[in-house]
Amino acid sequence: MANIAKKVSWSGRGDDRGERTPLLNGDEEVKYNRQVPDTLDYDNSENQLFLEEERRMSHMGFRCLEIRRWVICGLIGFLTGLIACMIDIAVEKLAGYKYFAVKLNIEKYTELGGLSISLILWAVLNSAFVMFGAIAVAFVEPIAAGSGIPQIKCFLNGVKIPRVVRLKTLVIKVFGVICSVAGGLAVGKEGPMIHSGAVVAAGVSQGRSTSLKKDFKIFEYFRRDTEKRDFVSAGAAAGVSAAFGAPVGGVLFSLEEGASFWNQMLTWRIFFASMVSTFTLNFFLSIYHGKPGELSSPGLINFGRFDSDIVQYNLYEIPLFIIMGALGEGNVTLSLYIHRPCLQVMEAMLVAAVTATVSFAMIYFSNDCQPLGQDNTEEYPLQLFCADGEYNSMATAFFNTPERSVRSLFHNPPGTYNPVTLGVFTLAYFFLAVWTYGLTVSAGVFIPSLLIGAAWGRLFGILLSFIIWADPGKYALIGAAAQLGGIVRMTLSLTVILVEATGNVTYGFPIMLVLMTAKIVGDYFIEGLYDIHIKLQSVPFLHWDAPPTSHWLTAREVMSSPVTCLNRVEKVGRIVDVLSNTSTIHNGFPVVAHTRIICGLILRSQLIVLLKHKVFVERASSRLSQRKLQLKDFRDAYPRFPPIQSIHVSQDERECMMDLTEFMNPTPYTVPQETSLPRVFKLFRALGLRHLVVVDNENRVVGLVTRKDLARYHVGKDGLEELHLAQT
Amino acid sequence: MANIAKKVSWSGRGDDRGERTPLLNGDEEVKYNRQVPDTLDYDNSENQLFLEEERRMSHMGFRCLEIRRWVICGLIGFLTGLIACMIDIAVEKLAGYKYFAVKLNIEKYTELGGLSISLILWAVLNSAFVMFGAIAVAFVEPIAAGSGIPQIKCFLNGVKIPRVVRLKTLVIKVFGVICSVAGGLAVGKEGPMIHSGAVVAAGVSQGRSTSLKKDFKIFEYFRRDTEKRDFVSAGAAAGVSAAFGAPVGGVLFSLEEGASFWNQMLTWRIFFASMVSTFTLNFFLSIYHGKPGELSSPGLINFGRFDSDIVQYNLYEIPLFIIMGALGEGNVTLSLYIHRPCLQVMEAMLVAAVTATVSFAMIYFSNDCQPLGQDNTEEYPLQLFCADGEYNSMATAFFNTPERSVRSLFHNPPGTYNPVTLGVFTLAYFFLAVWTYGLTVSAGVFIPSLLIGAAWGRLFGILLSFIIWADPGKYALIGAAAQLGGIVRMTLSLTVILVEATGNVTYGFPIMLVLMTAKIVGDYFIEGLYDIHIKLQSVPFLHWDAPPTSHWLTAREVMSSPVTCLNRVEKVGRIVDVLSNTSTIHNGFPVVAHTRIICGLILRSQLIVLLKHKVFVERASSRLSQRKLQLKDFRDAYPRFPPIQSIHVSQDERECMMDLTEFMNPTPYTVPQETSLPRVFKLFRALGLRHLVVVDNENRVVGLVTRKDLARYHVGKDGLEELHLAQT
Incomplete structure (x- = not known):
């Protein structure tokens, strides 16, 4: 179970904060960058300005806000569905052209001899597609690499990864995923949909695009972390929903990965966005397929219909399923440490060419001919050296988009695949997928995992059928679930996603058992893929609970102390x-007031806006200018607050005073020093806090607990361990 | 939209606290009873004893606890499934005998003349069944009346309804529901499953039964409100899962109605319980039906398979669905105010007889003959006055358990029902259901709602088919969803329940739209049925959010003041x-310490245990006796703490001192006086608090916010309203 993981560079070329550090250089820059990534503030700063606005608002005003939230969620769902539809059509078209050209070429040279020309054509086409995708990702927006799921998990958890929800990221992501899937890499287009949905949500809900410098002046109320997070949850759910045709699975994904505080209305909105998203995709795809109104393809991947008779399972099969769950644990990430963009592009092109070569070799050397049936669903059956009326079954697996291959493995009748073919395929595809995963391309890991799992699951089923009767398609499904579960380690949402994608609830129980087993066995060896990625970034990611043995620790030990406090004036x-x-x-x-008694909490971002607007007392016409600052000024600056270095404060101004009373949060949450770590943790997690003030008996500030202070503690093999996180 | 609701007496005969008030009488008893219902404490009291125990526990110990939690959830699911199976078989047997006898009798007298004898037989059989059920409920355990869903909602919300999770309640509930369904009332057996699951969970998780005076000395760690609540969530989910074959719907029901703090591990456990429950039911029913291993009936109600071609819907149908959603809002509760148990039993018997009479009349006077098909699914087709080879279609609707009738309305081919028949049926059944709902019997409202909705939905479909082609079965499903949604006002979980019960995800989007519409339109007129019930009880039920216009209020206005404080010694x-x-x-x-500085919080129940064990300082061998009190003593007393009046404290003992340091929670949550109501509310809801101490700048206690202080505020037509709740 090798785990040679590459430190995927989320911050890209290392100068991601370049725009914020014009005055820094050398050591200082390093220090400044060490605070990346930032954290998000899910606790509303209820300062005077905010309260005044809320109090001015009528009951009707709140109703309108609520309606606006629903409209935004509908828009998020619609746009996400549209993007999914676009990706699907683009990939289908491009891959169609590619396979058509290669097929023609192969057919031409099968008789003539000289199939190496076909191979070269295939490899070149693959590399060309992948090159465009890799160039876009490596040179324009490195954060668009991979599936983006770990980044979205972090965002929902409260960790801000720079540039993760920007428009540019979305464009590159969509372009990149089209290129990599069309380029025949061992990747899927489903994972990136989640990231895409999240970006759409972050954009739509703010009513402006900072990248395009366009402000529609709508939805200004939602310009803060709390609201934005809620919409991003909806976007991620809409993405899952579009990818797998699984609206409930999408809601559960968002909740499982993100929301700590479950709110009924929010969940309904998320569900609405999910529903609209799958409906939109379904609707437009039905038009594209020329059957408008026939809403039969709710997701990007469609597992096809499982017949009721196959769907049955017997009691004795359950232990077998559990064994398969335990097997489905091959979480290997093998990658080279390549940092220079050109080399990254070349690596991606190399992998694309190798993928084509391996596939070609597998097809070439296999002699696994199958009769060409009437109801054959293969779009590009390759005859190669098979007799007339037969086709090469290895080519079904390799000469196809991975989605189609998964479906073939689930549904093709028993006897379609040769066990040896399947075994070789599993191994070859596994190594390709592992190599591919570390590339600098936009790509998801769901489909390759499903494909590998379906292949060895079907193999398992075939071998089993020598002993007892077994439907290999069923075992392919269980194997796919086991493999995917072993890699991503989700359980509830993944069960529902798979159930919704198969369109049949009967398999729910075995799929759940398999995913549970995969998670328990997997966690014993190594963490899940996404968690590995998150850990590698050493971001302050908070899990659901404090480590169980952490009752020894109290706020006193955990907090940062001494704290820099400011006076009210x-x-x-x-x-x-x-x-x-x-x-x-x-x-x-x-x-603080006199003797350090806590009277509020103010954020860096708020201070920066105040400095920028020069809200200083003791200047000419000071009182007036101060009153003019409104919540709108804070919202306009959100979320890209300028760095302190870009704000010029003259020597005279330095002598002025600032009155923070109006802007600080006058009622921050506080805990006494003796509070146990689990209790602090619960408060943090349930309320989405960023700072928690620790006070003594007389309400004097003695320390500050931040997210990073809590995320340090992890359960290791022997108990509590302290990790080293990026220092604040 | 008449709403003549009966004040359903949860506390039953009014002396529910009888065991606690032996020394009280007259006015005092009234005052004492006014604090009923109690609230639950979902914030752990992290006192020294607790922390010491946690700190003593190894990493392995926590693992074992976690495994025990899973085992308990498995047990909950298993037992809930078993109970559902038992109810199903009992109802099927009893109703089978009844219909068989009546059918024979009708066939006999159709020719002879004298069908009034058949009517009397039917009415007597019905009344007899219902009598047994009503006697058990009215005389033995009045809390077992109705579906129990409002009570479970309250429990999960943190309101303690007396005797709601006791073994006796479960036994009466199960017996009662069998009697009322077999007695032909317009009720379902699904709703009570949720209550049953919750009772099972509360019992199993505590490892003892107070009613049976049996303590298995296991699971002692879980004897507190926090843990119990988590298991009760799992039980309720298992109940939903068994009732509808909807494990995911069950999880969502628990989350939608209960859990405020979403925890990943907890949700997985809930899901596990749900899965085990539906699997158990399925497994045992398959054995009962003589086809072991054929797991095709996952729930008590099975909507049957919707064929793929019927499942399709067109875009133009969506507005129609929405209109149906708006129609599905008939939340009428008509009941007489009857408080004496004998009269309640007689009322129930009367309704049973009337139901039989109405049904009989409907069948008798209708001349709606249909040919008896080959694949007829009716078990008791009544020929009556129809020609040979035909049967009376009205009898399908009335001479059947409601579950079967729903299925017939969904699946019977177009033309099965006469529109007039359907219209009359809808009206008659509606009034029967409304009357039945207020009876003192155990019964659910899901199935009658579905049946009424399916009937008018099918009617809508039939009428529509005069204009355009429309499949009436589809409209029956939409109508059923609309009616049920209009009555119970759940959306997310109900969508998933209906989708899982139909076994088809395609209808998800229209069902969601319909439920949303039903909720929005319904909420405009009147609250949902469960909410009406909860409101009638004036219990301190906390909704998800504070009323939006409540930013005006701060903790200072909301809190109870002055507070009775205790000294540390x-x-x-x-x-x-x-x-x-x-x-x-x-x-x-x-x-409090000197000058009222907060240093902890202690609960009445803890003080009572301390008094009972006479943990007094300044007595002979005081120090020793004090050290002997352990967490175990508190757990043994949980949850039925004796009243203060039953504890005898001598005059000498009154002069002793008690040191509360070890037992109080030293780190209660506090807020400053200026904290806004929404902020206080969020803290309460997210952490499941029962008491929140309000302090001033110097950390001195100035007030206490309880659940009741917050539950007072509601949004009315014109803004914020203050309700009168049962006074503390």
Whole structure:
């Protein structure tokens, strides 16, 4: 179970904060970059401005807001479905042209001899597609690499990965995934849909695009982390829904991965977005396929209909399923450490060519001919050296998009595949998938996992059928579930996704058992793929619960201390100095009255807006200018607040004062020092906090617990372990 | 939209706290009873004893706990499935005998004349069944009346309804539901399964039965509200899962109605319980039906297979579905105010006889003959006055268990029903169902709602088919969804339940639209049935969010003040006086140091255990006796703590002191006085609090917010309204 994981560079070329560090260089830049990634604030800052606005709003106003939320969710679903539809059609067209050209060529040279020309044609076509995709990802937007699921998990958890929900990322992602799937890599187009949905949501809900510098002046109320997170959940769910035709699975994915506080209305909105998304995809695809209104393809992948008689399973099969679950655990990530974009592109092209070559060799050297049936669903049956009326069965697996291959493995009648063929295929595809996963291309891991699992599951079924009767298609499904579960380690949402994708609830129980087994066995050896990625980034990711043995620890041990506090009326110079201090970069500062009694909490971003607007007291016409600052100014600056270095404060201004009363959150959550870590953790997780002030008996600030302080503690083999995270 | 709702008496005969109030009488009893229902404590009291135990526990210990939780969930699912299976078989047998006898009798007298004898037989049989059920409910355990869903909603929300999760309640519930369904009332057996599952969960997870006075000395760790609530969620989900064959729907039901803090592991366990439950039911029913291993009936109700071609819907049908959703809103509860058990039994018998009479009349006067097909699924086709080879179609609807009637309405081919028959049936059944709902019998509202909806939905479909082609079965399904949605007002979970019960995901989108419409339109007129019930009880039920316009209010206005505080070392006499004070019955007391600085929170139940064990300082060998009190003593007393009046404290003992340090929760959550109501609300809801201490700047206690203080505020037509709740 080798795990040679590549440190996938989320921050890309290393200068991702380039626009924010014009005044820094050398060591300072390193220090500044160390605070990347940032965290999100899911606890609303209920300052005076906010409360005034809420109090001004009538009951009708809240109704309108609610309606606007529903409209946005509908839009998110619609756009996500549209994107999925676009990707599907583009991939189908491009891959269709490719396979058609290669097939013609193969047919031509099968008789003439000189199939190496076909191979070269295939390899060149693959490499060309992949090259475009890899160039876009490597040079334009490296964050668009991979499926984007770990990044979205982080976002929903409260960790801000730079540039992850930008329009540019979406464009590159969509383009990249079309290229890599059309280029025949061992990848799927489903995973990236989740990322795409999330980007759509983040864009639509804000009513503007910072990249396009276009502000529609709508939805301004939603310009804060709390609201944005809710919409991103809906977007991710819509993505899952479009990818697998699984609206309920989408909702559960968002909840399983993201939402800590379950809210009924929010969940309904998420469900609505999911439903609209799958409906949109279905609707437009039905038009594209020339059968408008026939809503039969709800997702990008369609497992086909399982007949009721195959769907049955017997009691004695359940232990077999569980064994398969335990087998489905091959979480290997093998990658080379390549950082230069050109080399990354070349690596991707190489893999594309190798994929073509391996596939070709497999097809060429296999002699596994099958009769060409009447109801054959293969679009490109290759005759090769088979007799007339027969086709090469190896080619079904390799000479096809992976989605179709999965479906063939599920549904083709017993006897379609030779066991040896399947065994070789499983191995070959496994190594290709492992190599491919580390490439700098947009691609999902769901489909290759399903394909590998379906292949060895079917093999298992075939071998089993020598002993007892067994339907290999059923075992292919169970194998696919086991493999996918072993890699991504989701259980509830994945069960529902698979049940919805098969369109049949009968398999629910065995799929659940298999996924549970895969997770338990898998977790014993190594973490899930997404968790490995998240861990490699050493981001402050909070799990669901505090480690069970952490009752020893209290807030006193966990908190950062001493804390930089600000006074309610503070000197501008001090604020600038505190914000500019690169050795202790904090994002939140307790505001204290005399003797350090807590009276509020203010965020770095708020201070920066205040400095930018020069909300200083003791200047001419000061009182007036101060009153003019509104919630709108904060919203306009959200989410890309300028760095402190870009704000010029003159020597005179440094002597002025700033009154923070109106802008700070006057009622931050506090805990006493003796609070146990699980209790602190629960508060953090349930409320989505970013800062928690620790106070003594007399309400004086003694420390500050941040997300990073909590994320340090993990359960290791022997108990509690402390990790080293990116320092704040 | 008449709503003449009966104040269903959850507390039954009014003396439900009888065992706790032996020393009270007259006015005092009234006051004491006014604190019923109690609230549950979902915030763990992390006192020294608890922390010591947790710290002593190894990593392995926590693993074992986790395994035990899974085992309990498996058991819950297994037992719930078994109960469902038992109910199903019992109802089928009894109803089978009844219909068989009546059918023979009718056939005999159709020729002879004198069908009134058949009517009397039918009415007497019905009344007899219902009598047994009603006697059990009215005289033995009145809380077992109805479906129990509002009570479980309250429990999961944190409101304790007395005796709701006791073994006796379960036994009466199961017996009662068998009697009422077999007695031909317009009720279903599905709703009560949710209550049954919850009782099973509460029993199994505690490893003992207080009713049977049997303590298995296992699962002692789980004897507190937090853990019990989690298991009860799993039980309710298992109940839904067994009732509808909808494991995912069950999980969503529990989450939608209960869990405020979504925890991944908990959700998986709930899902596991659900899966085991439906699997158990399926497995045993398959044995009962003589086809072991053929797992085709996952739930009590089975909507039958919808063929793929019927399942399709066209775009133009969507507005029609939405209109149907808006129609499906007839939430009428008509009941007489009957409080004496004998009269309740007689009312139930009367309704049973009337149901038989109405059904008989409908069958008798209708002349709606249909040819007896080959593949007829009716078990008791009545020929009556029809020609040979034909049967009376009205009898399909009335001479059958409601589950079968629903299935017939969904699946029978177009032309089976006469529109007039259907219209009359809808009206008659509607009034029967409305009358039945208020009876003192165990019964669910799901099936009658589905049946009424299916009937008018099919009628709608038939009428529509005069204009355009329309499959009436499809409209029956949509009508059923609309009616049920209009009554219970669930959306997400109900969508999934219906999708799982139909075994087809294609209808997901229209069902969701219909349920949404039904909810929006319905909420405009009147609240949902369960909410009406909850409101009638004036229990402190917390909704998901604070009312939107409540930013005006702060903790200062909301809190109860002044608060009875205790000192860290307090005189026994004072504690007894505080607990005995019937004018201000509180369940939690802040513990303060000098000048009222908060240093902990102690619960009434903890104080009572301390008093009972006489944990007094300044007695002979005091220190020793005090150290002996362990967490086990608190767990043994849980959940039925004795009332203060039953504890004898001598005059000497009153002069002793009690040291609360070890037992109080030293780190209760606190908020400053300026905290806005929505913020307080969020804290309460997310953490499942029961008491929240309000402090001033110097951490001195100024007030206490309880669940009741928050539940008072509701959104009315014109904005914020304050309700009058049962006073604490």
